[in-house]
Every structure is written in structure tokens, then in C-alpha cells.
Amino acid sequence: MTAKLPSDFLWGYATASYQIEGSPDVQGRSPSIWDTFSHTPGKIKDNSNGDVATDSYRRWGEDIALLKLSGANSYRFSISWSRIIPQGGRGDLINADAIEHYGVFIQTLRKNGIKPIVTLYHWDLPQALHDRYGGWLNKEEIVQDYVNYARTCFRYFGDQVKDWITHNEPWCISVLGYATGAFAPGHKGDTEHWIVAHNLLIAHAYAVKAYRDEFQASQGGQIGITLDCSWQIPYDDSPENVAAAQRAIAFKLGRFADPIYKGHYPKVVKDMIGDRLPDFTEEEISVVKGSSDFFGLNTYTTQLAMEGGDSEIQGNVKNTFTKPDGTQLGKESHVSWLQTYPPGFRSLLNYLWETYKKPIYVTENGFPVKGENSLPVEKVVNDTARVDYYEGYTDALLRAANEDGVPVKGYFAWSILDNFEWADGYDTRFGVTYVDFATQRRTPKASYDFLKKWFADHIAT
Ligand code: GBH
16 A cells, blocks of 8 residues: 555645746835845856746746646745735835735646745845845844734735744855845845844744734744755764764754754854853843744755864865765765755755654755756656656655655645746746746756656555
């Protein structure tokens, strides 16, 4: 008999507003920091931007049809803050057209048997708030404005949306946005990103408090956060490298997850960063602690960890995919940071359950086939390397759930369509559906069929 996932298991695809919507100035939307960033020469690999992307603000009906045919029972997408409140702030106007748009979209998903899972913040801060007071750097202002935006979404959509995610990947927002400068707003340095990360946690926590105090009882939903982590395997058995792998997890994940699920920063992070890691006030930490009903996990790969290097952000850990014998850990993809390695996924799921004791939703997982962007569509649809990836990762998921007893409640593949892959532009394709960006024609790849069949076969009826 085939092992099964429970009948209420959620599976589907994940997307983000700026990566798919396009229509930057339609129906009252104002720019976000990603409009500004992607229009700054030199920031995006192929000099592209999200002005059109997959044109999903207009073609949303097509997207829903594609999702429905995929067999997905749920869809994780994000709402664009600068559509809902174009100037962003708590004193600024709410945009009725955008409320109407997302309302109809959500209703149509539900009519088609697809459960909406909403991310409130997937990186597209209203530019107006960045200009007005420094955006995520300004705790006093941003926390109140974020809570106001979140509350607006709960109020207008909470009768239909029962699963909320506050932020997507605070590590990326803070480190890539305010330390390396690879992402919007493109700041570089060693100080700001610790402050931004801290403020993201507090904004998340107060939005969750607002939901719990004002909406949860009547609306009956759940709310949490999505964190990203690559599983870390020690490069070899040496005690330094074993410690390095643990430290890498503390710096990447623990510094967000520990305050939320345990009520304090990891000691190893506090010891290394000292005063530059802002302290929580007593009130703040009491709100942060316990502020997620589940564990939202984005994970794509596994890395080998080695003591050394001078990157403080990584906890002075070096990462590599090259094993001591010179071979690669997994199978290569289009991007240097991602190799296929399913056993690491299973280990990570076990680690998260043992450490944080919360049901897990895998809110993103996916693979870009090497060189896919230079192939003709007839070849692209035969995406065997992506099928191979999903075969491995779904098998690891099933084993973690059934053999190891990890309560995994959902799985969202990234992504239903090729889309705007941030600083990589359109060069990196993560979709199970090919998008011809010149015509917007969508063509499902073999991986689309694979996931459809796999979940049909492995969810109990
Ligand atoms: C997710 O980020 C995002 O949530 C999603 O929007 C995105 O499209 C998807 O993954 C695919 O990338 O600076 O060396 O870390 C995943 C985390 C952030 C990992 C950017 C790779 C760049 C290399 N990714 N990061 S590095």
C-alpha cells in the first residue's frame, strides 16, 4: 500500500506580488522599493524589472485556471501593500479598487476549491514609507504602519482567508536588503541589517497580536511567519566543523526562530554581535514570544558548513557544496546557491519539529533547471532535472511525515509560473509552467504533471 499524507494536507504553489503582478501603476498602486531598485541600472542581472512580469494582475483568471488544473488545493500568494494603501501609512488612504481586486481574486480561488494562504509582506515595501522615515529602519513608525496594513487585510479579507503569513524570509529582507545590497533597497553595511531584522520581528509580533486580539475569535484563522533555511551538514567530523554547522543555523534561522518560539536570541549570536544586536524591551519580547501558530519554512537546498571565513553575518562559517573528496554534494541547478539534496530536507524537517514543536508548512521549495532560459520551449517542457528534484523532495517529505512522525501540514512548490526572480531577473526560471515573456503564453512542463499525480497518489481521501 502507498504511504499517504493526511486528507487535510494542503498542497499547491507559492508566488509573490512583485514577481508576478506587473501593472505597476494600475488602479491606484504606488511604487514599492522593488520598483525603484529594479529600475536602477546595474541592480538586476538582465536589466529587467517587474513592470510586466507574468502580467498576473490582469491575467489572474488564467492563473486560477492553471492552478485548478494542476490539482492544487491551496495557493500561497502575497498582497501588494502599495496597492492596498498606496502611500503606506496609518494616516493614508485605503485603495478601494485594490481591495475589490484581491477580494474577487480570493473569492474566485475559493469557488474553485483552492484555499487562499496570504503572505502580507513579500519584500515590496511602499516606497513612500522608505522615503518618509527610512522604512524598516524606523521602529516607532514602521511597526504601527505595518500593523495598520495587516489589520486592513484582516478586516477586508479575513472572512475568506484563514491562513496568514506576516513576513516572507526576514533574513533575506534584512541581510540582502541592508547588508549585501543585493536586494531592495540596496543598502550595504554591518549595522543596519541587525536593526531591520529586529524591527521585522517586532512588526510581525504586533500584527499577530492584532489578529489574535481583534479577529481570530470571530474569523477563526491562524497566523504565523515564514523563515528560510538551508540544512547545514558539517564538512567533516572535526569538532570545529560540527560546531560551525550548528552556528550557521543559529545565524541563519535561530536568530529569528528562537525569539519567536523560545523568547530569546540564540546565545551564540548575542555573544558574537553584542550591543549591535538590539535588545527587546520586556513588553516587546512578551509579544514576540509565541507569536506564530505554525512554522512556515522556505527551503531549497543543503550546504556543507566549515569553520572559518570572516563573514560575521554567517557567524564566521564558510559554506560549500564541494565535499572533502572533491565531488559535489548534490545536483547542480541554474543558480550557484542551490543543489538538489533531498536527505537534507528530511533532516531539516526533523530538526525543526524537535527544536520548535510546531506544525510545519513548507511554504516554498523548488528548482531552476540549469540553462533552461536558453532552450526552446519544446525542450524546456521536458524538465527532467526539476522532476528529479521534486521526486526526491516529496519522497523526503513523505518519509519525514510518516516514518519520522513530523507534523507537516502543507507543501507549496515555487512556483506555478516562471516569474521575475528578483536580482536574477528573468534569467532564472523556477516555474513548473513555462512563460514566454514576449507573448505571455503559458506551457506546463513535465514537473507540473509530476506534482499533480504525486499529490493525487499520496494524499489520503
Ligand atoms: C525565495 O528565497 C523567495 O521567497 C522567492 O521569492 C524566490 O523567488 C525563491 O526563493 C527562489 O529564489 O545571497 O548567496 O543567499 C529563497 C532565498 C534568497 C536564496 C537569495 C538565494 C541569493 C544567494 N534566496 N539568495 S545568497
